[in-house]
Amino acid sequence: MQRIVKAKIIVEGNAESELVVIRHPVSLLGEFNPNQGTILSFGVKIVVKNKIILIPSIRGSTVGSYVLYAAKENNTAPSGIIALSPDPILITGAVISNIPLYQPLEKINLEEISKYNYACLDQKNSSIVFSMNKTQI
Amino acid sequence: MYLTREEEKIYDGERGEALQKAIRAIVKVGEALGADRLIPIQHAHVSGISYYNIGEAGYKFIKYLYTSSVKTVVYSTLNPLGMDLDKWEELGINKDFASKQTELVNMLLGMGFEKSFTCTPYLLRQPKFREHLAWSESSAVGMANTYYGAYTNREAGPLALFSSLIGKTYNGGLHLIKNRKPTVKVLLKEIEKDFVINEGVASAVGYIIGEKIGDGIPLIPLRLKPTFDVVKAYTAAAGAAGSIALSYLENVSPEYSLYANENLEKIEIDIKEIKDILVDALPTLNENDAYFIGCPHASVEEIINLYNNIHDCKKLKTNVVVSTSRMVYEAIEKMGIKEKLLNLGVVIIRDTCPIVSPAFQKRFEKVITSSGKALFYLPKQQSQPTILLKNINLRDILCRE
Numbered sequence: 001m002q003r004i005v006k007a008k009i010i011v012e013g014n015a016e017s018e019l020v021v022i023r024h025p026v027s028l029l030g031e032f033n034p035n036q037g038t039i040l041s042f043g044v045k046i047v048v049k050n051k052i053i054l055i056p057s058i059r060g061s062t063v064g065s066y067v068l069y070a071a072k073e074n075n076t077a078p079s080g081i082i083a084l085s086p087d088p089i090l091i092t093g094a095v096i097s098n099i100p101l102y103q104p105l106e107k108i109n110l111e112e113i114s115k116y117n118y119a120c121l122d123q124k125n126s127s128i129v130f131s132m133n134k135t136q137i
Numbered sequence: 138m139y140l141t142r143e144e145e146k147i148y149d150g151e152r153g154e155a156l157q158k159a160i161r162a163i164v165k166v167g168e169a170l171g172a173d174r175l176i177p178i179q180h181a182h183v184s185g186i187s188y189y190n191i192g193e194a195g196y197k198f199i200k201y202l203y204t205s206s207v208k209t210v211v212y213s214t215l216n217p218l219g220m221d222l223d224k225w226e227e228l229g230i231n232k233d234f235a236s237k238q239t240e241l242v243n244m245l246l247g248m249g250f251e252k253s254f255t256c257t258p259y260l261l262r263q264p265k266f267r268e269h270l271a272w273s274e275s276s277a278v279g280m281a282n283t284y285y286g287a288y289t290n291r292e293a294g295p296l297a298l299f300s301s302l303i304g305k306t307y308n309g310g311l312h313l314i315k316n317r318k319p320t321v322k323v324l325l326k327e328i329e330k331d332f333v334i335n336e337g338v339a340s341a342v343g344y345i346i347g348e349k350i351g352d353g354i355p356l357i358p359l360r361l362k363p364t365f366d367v368v369k370a371y372t373a374a375a376g377a378a379g380s381i382a383l384s385y386l387e388n389v390s391p392e393y394s395l396y397a398n399e400n401l402e403k404i405e406i407d408i409k410e411i412k413d414i415l416v417d418a419l420p421t422l423n424e425n426d427a428y429f430i431g432c433p434h435a436s437v438e439e440i441i442n443l444y445n446n447i448h449d450c451k452k453l454k455t456n457v458v459v460s461t462s463r464m465v466y467e468a469i470e471k472m473g474i475k476e477k478l479l480n481l482g483v484v485i486i487r488d489t490c491p492i493v494s495p496a497f498q499k500r501f502e503k504v505i506t507s508s509g510k511a512l513f514y515l516p517k518q519q520s521q522p523t524i525l526l527k528n529i530n531l532r533d534i535l536c537r538e
Binding site: 008010011025029030034059060061062063064065066069070072073074086087088089091092093095096103 | 158161162165166169170184185190191192193194195197198273274275290291292293294295296297310351352377379380514517518
């Protein structure tokens with residue numbers, strides 16, 4: 001089972017990895033631990049290192065971009081980010097860290113998408129492929 | 138995005154790799170947000186200067202720019218550091234931290250930044266009506282847009298830094314009038330009379346609005362004119378608990394009248410909601426607690442207000458901490474207030490604040506403050522229990538009988 005969603009590519013790059021869906025806006029400063037590669041979302045610690053994360057948006061400090069950059073330096077960053085409403089803090093963080101950042105161009109239901117295990121950020125086709133198993137870019 | 142010939146040269150790397158990275162990041166963010174071109178800015182204000190917040194990765198990032206010999210091309214100021222630049226030892230900061238922080242500062246000053254180290258850059262240079270800025274301190278962004286009627290997005294720290302080197306930002310987001318329309322009308326009703334004079338109440342209102350409307354643009358009708366420090370407390374809380382970068386306050390915001398009659402969705406803040414986060418009764422404080430003002434950095438008037446309340450205290454019941462900018466520190470020094478406050482045992486810190494300094498991690502049993510921004514960040518960043526106070530009887534709270 002697969003779902004292919006057309007996407008706006010904000011920061012270029014391909015990625016394929018396990019998908020982690022985070023339902024709440026994330027504050028990079030304070031909630032993203034760049035030493036561990038984890039996000040603390042409403043009391044739940046979620047491993048995001050080398051995964052593709054899907055988040056609704058970012059909240060909190062304007063210093064957050066540096067946290068993403070620190071994660072990249074520490075090799076704990078996600079391999080790709082899908083954001084429903086990317087803002088300057090997230091985009092800047094992804095640009096300086098060179099992490100692919102995609103914005104879906106179709107409406108996405110986070111509940112429905114969270115049943116997929118993998119995601120593939122496909123630059124050639126400007127799309128995101130959500131799947132149950134690993135696919136090939 | 139349209140680029141001028143000079144911008145294209147920078148984009149293509151003809152002015153060096155560092156400036157190429159800078160302009161490419163600005164263009165990238167601008168394109169994602171639908172900007173058509175770059176526009177000149179009059180002032181860049183950069184957050185992410187505390188080594189405590191940005192760590193080794195941020196240090197390396199800034200070192201790369203410094204060693205590339207790039208310089209600021211517009212008036213550019215810096216947010217607070219992780220320590221008082223001169224009195225760090227008194228704060229209990231360790232030498233390794235101090236050495237990294239000092240090196241970071243020296244690199245930035247070498248790049249042309251002002252020795253500002255404050256989250257209140259509008260007190261150093263007042264923004265002009267409708268001028269374009271690239272500011273990345275959320276509370277200052279709120280003041281620039283709301284109080285002064287200047288135009289700035291809530292920029293990312295590194296992006297404001299890039300803008301200081303290029304002198305431009307992208308023509309998108311809140312730089313465009315079409316994106317500056319209010320999204321919701323907030324009615325304060327019975328709270329209004331306290332809101333316009335009391336920073337604690339203004340903080341609570343900002344906090345609630347931030348949580349409720351996230352990144353919207355509130356329009357708040359008021360019959361009375363709020364004080365400067367009330368607007369400062371309100372915008373800081375709304376920008377911390379939410380991502381609010383612009384509000385329209387009647388009798389304050391220069392462009393309020395443009396939208397006064399817009400037909401908007403209405404929400405009401407009632408007194409019960411305020412009471413949920415604002416302590417009305419006198420808290421019992423002891424020597425392990427602290428009363429804190431200065432988030433955002435205290436203005437001269439706030440410090441005078443504190444002084445007027447406690448100047449005849451024989452002894453303080455609790456620690457009193459004030460964080461402020463160098464400029465305000467010098468002003469209160471000239472007025473003779475600084476010395477008197479120090480003699481009473483008040484701790485005055487410059488260049489930094491309890492939120493961004495390692496010296497304030499779990500330092501007190503509890504902190505009371507009228508700052509909604511401190512209420513939001515002190516527990517998260519410093520594991521510091523914090524209470525928001527309606528500061529009406531400071532003398533009773535702080536002075537020992």
